[in-house]
Amino acid sequence: MIGKVKIGKSFGGICRYVFGEEKGAEVLATEGVRGTSAEHMAADFNAQRELNPNLGKAVMHVALAWPAEEKEQLPNERMEEIARAYLKAMKVDPEGTQWALVRHRDQDHPHAHLIVNRVDNEGATVSDQHNYRHSLEACRQLEKQYGLVSAQEVSQDNRRAVREQLPERAAAKLYVQDALSRHLPHATSTEELTAAMQRDGIGVQATYQKEKLQAVVFAYEGHHLKGSELGRAYSGNNLAKTIEAQQDQVQQQRAELSTAGQQYGQHRLELDLEAFGREYAAQKQQAEKAEKQAQEGFSLQRGEKLR
Numbered sequence: 001m002i003g004k005v006k007i008g009k010s011f012g013g014i015c016r017y018v019f020g021e022e023k024g025a026e027v028l029a030t031e032g033v034r035g036t037s038a039e040h041m042a043a044d045f046n047a048q049r050e051l052n053p054n055l056g057k058a059v060m061h062v063a064l065a066w067p068a069e070e071k072e073q074l075p076n077e078r079m080e081e082i083a084r085a086y087l088k089a090m091k092v093d094p095e096g097t098q099w100a101l102v103r104h105r106d107q108d109h110p111h112a113h114l115i116v117n118r119v120d121n122e123g124a125t126v127s128d129q130h131n132y133r134h135s136l137e138a139c140r141q142l143e144k145q146y147g148l149v150s151a152q153e154v155s156q157d158n159r160r161a162v163r164e165q166l167p168e169r170a171a172a173k174l175y176v177q178d179a180l181s182r183h184l185p186h187a188t189s190t191e192e193l194t195a196a197m198q199r200d201g202i203g204v205q206a207t208y209q210k211e212k213l214q215a216v217v218f219a220y221e222g223h224h225l226k227g228s229e230l231g232r233a234y235s236g237n238n239l240a241k242t243i244e245a246q247q248d249q250v251q252q253q254r255a256e257l258s259t260a261g262q263q264y265g266q267h268r269l270e271l272d273l274e275a276f277g278r279e280y281a282a283q284k285q286q287a288e289k290a291e292k293q294a295q296e297g298f299s300l301q302r303g304e305k306l307r
Contacts, residue, residue: 001066001143003086003135007128008059011045012038017111024105028112029080032098032121041100045115048098051123060116060128062086062135067149068109079103082142083114089138092125094121129249133186172223176202177230184239189246195241206236213240255280 008014013070017273019025019038033044064083066074074082083101087094092152097120103112118126143150163171179200190213194204203219216235218228228235233242 001064001082001138001148002137003065004127005135006061006063006066006129007057007118007131008061009057011049011059011117012042014044014059014061014113014115015039016098018102018104018115022106026076026103027107028076028101028103029083030100031094032117033100035100035102041115045098045117048121049119050127052119055119055125057128058118060092060126062116062130063111063115064114065109065111069149071108071110072196073140073148074110076103078146079110082146083112085142086138086143087113087116089141090131090134092116093120096122097126136185159178168221169223172220173225173230176218176220176225177234178232180230184234184242185246187243190193190239190243190248213237213243217285 015038034040084094098117100115183196197204205217207215213236218225
């Protein structure tokens with residue numbers, strides 16, 4: 001199973017795409033939007049979008065796909081069930097925001113398009129942080145949960161077959177590219193990326209200038225490949241930018257968790273003080289009542305003695 005996530009601005013554009021006549025489109029499920037036409041669906045999405053007008057990119061579009069081997073195992077009902085489970089795995093409440101699932105039949109392999117409104121029913125923003133990693137983890141989880149063919153294994157088998165037909169250097173290049181595509185999205189430091197690549201048998205030679213990554217060379221089966229040779233995104237400078245951005249995201253999440261923890265602690269302290277105040281007031285009231293009763297009893301006894 002593959003879940004390719006894209007974040008965009010136009011509900012009209014994506015709705016027109018999924019309803020394309022040449023796609024053999026079939027609306028399988030909707031939540032909070034009409035599935036009668038692209039225009040109706042987009043209008044419903046945009047109406048809720050107004051609850052949070054400052055969110056520019058309110059569209060989450062997920063292209064869900066399965067290997068051709070799963071075609072007979074994925075009737076509409078099962079595809080809808082898996083899509084709902086995918087939303088939950090992505091921390092999206094299927095009943096808390098608008099979404100639509102549209103199946104296409106223009107390819108040999110089963111696939112569908114999931115459109116989600118990132119403005120939920122309360123006007124809050126549905127997070128898009130680390131979508132690539134979360135989607136990958138969700139797909140692996142659902143493959144196990146529903147007994148699906150692993151798209152990752154199918155893809156790796158296909159890539160392995162391709163590598164076997166290539167000249168040695170080209171095959172090495174493809175192998176290193178595949179490893180980078182798997183490991184880079186999870187790396188928050190050069191050291192993490194280096195360790196992950198080494199586990200795949202790939203050496204990493206990094207050059208630094210003023211403690212900043214400037215160039216990188218990957219070594220595999222006697223072939224030395226510059227990062228820029230593998231792709232623009234894998235040059236030393238661009239790798240450094242990607243890793244730094246991911247590191248900032250992690251630090252931001254930690255800061256948010258720390259703030260949330262402090263707020264929770266302050267809230268608990270306030271509740272504890274309030275509870276203590278109530279208990280103290282109750283005890284004081286009981287003590288005053290007991291003292292009053294004692295005084296009344298003493299006065300009564302004294303009066304009886306005087307008589």
